[in-house]
Amino acid sequence: MKPSFEWVRVKAVERLADKTYLLGYERPDSARSAAPGQFCMISPPEGKSSFFLPRPFSYFRTDGRARVDILFRTFGKATRLMASLRPGERIGEFGPLGNSFTMPGRAEHAILLGGGIGLPPMAMLAGRLAGAGVARIDLIYGELEGARVVKLAATLPENVRLHVATEDGVVGHRGRVTEIFAPMFAKCDRPPAVYACGPNPMMAAVASMITPEAVEFYQASCEQYMACGRGICQGCVIPVWNGDETVYMRCCTEGPVFNGFEVAWTHV
Amino acid sequence: MKPSFEWVRVKAVERLADKTYLLGYERPDSARSAAPGQFCMISPPEGKSSFFLPRPFSYFRTDGRARVDILFRTFGKATRLMASLRPGERIGEFGPLGNSFTMPGRAEHAILLGGGIGLPPMAMLAGRLAGAGVARIDLIYGELEGARVVKLAATLPENVRLHVATEDGVVGHRGRVTEIFAPMFAKCDRPPAVYACGPNPMMAAVASMITPEAVEFYQASCEQYMACGRGICQGCVIPVWNGDETVYMRCCTEGPVFNGFEVAWTHV
């Protein structure tokens, strides 16, 4: 499905947790074709915003027919405006954009790490993996504060095991996602497929805890400031190792999903 | 009452005619003290607009206690955003600003001309004149198109005689306000007080149809781009005759109400 631009009407904006919202709208083109890891650029209602460039958001959930949900957290102008949208207001959606996660070939065990607002693509991926019959799916979800934890249990397929870590210890394990990941990984008999989306230090830490031999693959979904979302402005590059040198890959086009062993984490 | 700035909540936005809206909010300071001809600067809800400077609007109606109504027409960014405001949203009001109309000394006959969106201060003035016991009050209200005519009859005091002119002839007299004014003025026994607010050519035309001797006074409420609304930026000047020369008077401070014989209409 080629990406396209469309003005769509907001169906619902719902507060799910502290600073965390769900934005729902209908766009059949995206709902039918968006794959986990892909994202879209959201533009503000015309003439009603002091921000300017569209902003990238991962698809969080689609019903396969028309409905699309975005899960977002408020940071600055765009996300604050999004939180104040009301049903019926128009936003622009340009998508689906970027590459997507690879399904595991051996279909046995997938470990997903979602840090903070890295959760949305992980949640969508968990659903797809379950649908694809992956035997064991562990979704490790971390937040700084318990108040920000999105209650996911009801929306995930039954066989997805959800592990929550918060640094303030209010919900789940007190500490970081990597503290849940380490012992889990140690107990794996066969190489699991590992996926991560979250702050760079988290994704770098995961890379340092595993080796290419010990996993089927390690895919990391990266973030970078974006303008065009379409490979044109060259604004969103991520440094990726190519031998001893780094090359720049466009997060919006060659990414957002990269081989987590290849991203030059020290350079991002 | 010194002007002050306050964030207030929108109570209602109501469409009254084509491109013409009423914006209601509560602000006791303004409602108690605003005099006909005075205006306020309206700022957009924080972070929610692509425009920047506040915009000047005349007071249209106040209940003397808390409620303020602004009557406005959509032109560009600000007025379009204002039309889309919903109850509960916050706007900034800085006011009351500027000078106001003089009450007639002899209290016999006042003729008010409101052209297009020059109506609001005229409507407010008509109410005050009635309250002050002026014997005869003629409000001549003109619009280009009948579709834009605001139905005022119910809101005006009984003894205000409303005359409507539209250039498309759909409502009232087909033609301009000056065509109603001319015969009315010709029939005056005693010098009436004349007030006008509208497009510059209209106000200039009125000036050319009367003489200082034939009226008690002629007061014209002018418009100019404004930034500060408070006499500081010097941005809003109106050229006023001072002998053979013009001097610049600030519309926001020395105005918006000027002696209609003194404004250098050929220079505005």
Next chain:
Amino acid sequence: MDPRLKVRALGLEFQNPVLVASGTFGYGDEYYDVMPFSELGALVTKTITREVRKGNPPPRIVETDSGMLNSIGLANVGLEKFLAEKLPWIAEHAGAARVIVNVAGFSVEEFIEVASVAGGAAGVDALEVNLGCPNVKAGYVHFGADPDSVRQVVSGVRAQVDVPLIAKLTPNVTDIAALAGAAVEAGADALSLINTIPGMKIDVERRKPTIAMGFGGLSGPAVRPVGVACVYKVYQQMVSMDHPVPIVGIGGICSAEHALEYIMAGASLVQVGTASFVHPQAARQVIEGLAEWCEQHGVKNISELVGAAHKV
């Protein structure tokens, strides 16, 4: 093809006066399915240098009020790959649109080399010379900063190429009209203005510039008044010259009204840049809006409006 929008300039016919700006539409391919450049007056390609360039480290862009900063570092595929892989595709898909190749070098020699090769390639209708490129030999001051280096680059390139030559000027100078005069005297067939304005945003939490390189180039609606002023000023300068050349207006154009501002200030053609990021079909909207405006205002051909704001 609305005849009211047809424009002759640079000895070429343009189906409409709306181009897309260098660096904001790539090589025409990525946006093609969303916004085919064949609908445009012309595609202006991303600046090409002799060597392939990796560009600057990220972050390279950041939003500012009504604008954005970029410091891409002229990342591009290099002349060879451009000619082999990009240009043929462009030529094949251009339809009625013109193809303008934007070139730069880090020395006068490199400028001449890149321009003469690109200017001689099949399918290239004109060159745009990016004078905002830093001159490595002259301490990284950009070529556009002084009349002498403008003259050297433009006359050097002019001597080697036959296609029309557009000099793209930067506004970051004390007297843009003097530079415009120098470019025209040296043989430029048209002037593009403006390129971006140096700017910086600081991330106060990290206590350093948001963009890795520190400075970036400001573009978008924020700079439109600056671009319009430059075009107006240079148009006045052109009127005083023996052989005035057309102006290509650039900077913050998002709508037909913005394009008209530039045209009335003196631009014969306009370029849409940053706006394509905000809405991929921005250039189409400008074209449609111009046609509608001409219709509503009884304008037979858009050229009638060029410089209209100068008449008293």
Next chain:
Amino acid sequence: MDPRLKVRALGLEFQNPVLVASGTFGYGDEYYDVMPFSELGALVTKTITREVRKGNPPPRIVETDSGMLNSIGLANVGLEKFLAEKLPWIAEHAGAARVIVNVAGFSVEEFIEVASVAGGAAGVDALEVNLGCPNVKAGYVHFGADPDSVRQVVSGVRAQVDVPLIAKLTPNVTDIAALAGAAVEAGADALSLINTIPGMKIDVERRKPTIAMGFGGLSGPAVRPVGVACVYKVYQQMVSMDHPVPIVGIGGICSAEHALEYIMAGASLVQVGTASFVHPQAARQVIEGLAEWCEQHGVKNISELVGAAHKV
């Protein structure tokens, strides 16, 4: 009086580093009941010239994207009336705020005359010299455009006045660092930057510039990246000089975060301009926001942050 915001610069103590910019706060009187300037670091008055000036014909201002254009034409009450009617009121109401008088002339002689009279008046803590004023003798090019005239004005004024002298530079030059260097060598005690950037908006229905004079000066959030870049660049230049002077950062400051951008880029003081039109208490919000930021970030004195973005 938050001790964290207390700043020493120009040999003076400022209760906080937030000033209001010339031309955007009048003579302090009109806004006094809404926003008393006694709360500020300093009031910078509207530019004063020798003669009273009527200013330019209207329209004088228009909004642009995230900014505004103005062409007021230095309308002011003139030196005599300023000293007789405005300054005494200002001095009486200043409280702990400093009073900085902005001066200009249309010739070097006029500059010196106005500055020496104003600089000698009671209640004046410092002068800010507006180098954006056009030099009538040199064909209306503004004084700030070349290092020589900057030197002439600054050293001429310096020789006549004892109070600290701030040179206000314009960004509309090829190399602002060179001009900064010239001003400091000529004796400036501080540098204010930036003044407005030339711009134009065209009213496409009327087919002429919206502002009566054509060009106007662009200010507001749109220009903030340009101002921050200028301060950053000039701070680098200062570091390389024997006697570096403090910088006053100006351009698009509406919030504490914006002020911090300038401070981290190298400004010791900042000025709030256009933002006061948007919200009359903008300067107070900046002051409060800075105090809060220092509190949250354990900053003992705001001066610690000056130039912070330059450290690696």
